[in-house]
Amino acid sequence: MVKSKLAIFGLTVLGLFILLAIAAPVLAPYGPDEIVASQTLPPSSSHFFGTDDLGRDLFSRALYGARVSLSVGLVAVVISVLIGTLFGALSGYYGGWIDSVIMRFVDVMLAFPSIFLILAIQAMLTPNIYNVMVVIGLTSWMGVARLVRGEFLRIRELQYVEAARAIGCSDLRIIFRHILPNAQAPIVVAGTLGMAGAILTESALSFLGLGVQPPLASWGNMLMDSQAYMFDAPWLAVIPGLLILVTVLSLYFVGEGIREKLDVRG
């Protein structure tokens, strides 16, 4: 009961953030890169979140930053769920040497500390928003693969799968039409939690200067820009930090909410 309230809170917050991000050009009082006032003004009625070290309106930047951070999270998680589901499904359904090869590959991928792997790849590529999405997606699918494999191992032994074979379904049809729909709930949970992780990773990358590049705003690089002014203008750090915190927390609440719903049924 308590958890479902949290889940609803999370959904509401996420919905609101997504709407704000979409409506950024309408809602933002200034352009995100526009220098509109003196530097590091504290929050006031004309600048809700104050201004940053270059005199840009922080509220406008936060709105545009939401677009970047949320879309990086979403695209990265779609990539990782697609790859993870495909590998996990093949691994769990066929078993044998296919399973061994895929799972050893997963182990190798997991053995790399992923943040260093991402940093190394990003250092070689031009760091821009698209690379960030793809690289995060390509380095975060292993959990999904293991989860989907487990689900497939369980479901493929059920009688309706045998019944599907008995009416003449091919392997691919059984994998995608009969087993996958029965595994979708845990995949949705993993995707939700994965999106939180992807947003955090994007922030970390941007904070380190290898993510989204200025002047394009993301919550991560807004944080980075605030470093030097931590004591003189703490709102520069607190606001994007809070936005990341609230978003990630909301995603966790939603994920946990879905997981709890599943537990009741299963």
Added chain:
Amino acid sequence: MLEVRNLSVEFNGVKAVDNVSFRLDKGGTLGLAGESGSGKSTIALAIMKLVVPGAGEVLLDGKDLLKTSEDEMTRVRGARISMIFQDPFTSLNPVFTVGEQVAEAVRLHQGMGRAEAWSAAVKMLEAVHIKDATARAHHYPHQFSGGMRQRVMIAMALACRPEILIADEPTTALDATIQMEIIQLLKEVQAEFNLSVIFITHNFGIVKAFCRDVLVINKGRIVEAGSVASVLSNPRSPYTKKLLDALRIINRE
């Protein structure tokens, strides 16, 4: 029309099916009787090539199914040989409506469009006496009782008018009264669709009610074969006698 020759299946060195041969005539009803673990279900799965036999031949109109490719087998399963299973509670996919599941069988083999397959599915559901089939086709498996689900399974299995139906203990998970209804339904569809049936069971009462011929199976081997009348009245193998005695003791109590 279906002939099984010297079929053997091994799991990890244990012979689940050991050198089994029999034939099923057109329109025939063959019972496979034996206790749990005797290998009767494995024989069925091997005929469908759902488990891969170690040796032997499964001849369908003279063609060895064990030598056909997996691709070709998907065109045999459901279209020429169908199977229904023991537990109707787990043999339907929970995320699809029963109409979709019956229609899928039709679409797989007869290349019908969505709407056409759906109306064929509704007709099949009517054929297995599901009341108000037009509306019920939109329901999910959990909205059906066990007996009704078994009817849906039969509709699915027969949707493409197969020649052979393998019924693997189709009544074991059901109540006694529902069991008789399902047996009755199977008899009816057998006549209507001109089916040859292999009926797997451990219950000689059902063998007597449904089958013309019977194979008694123990530890993967056929211990006795013949017409139901002769095997029941004059069992020669000691194993068959023991099984029948067990039945008689229950009946006497």
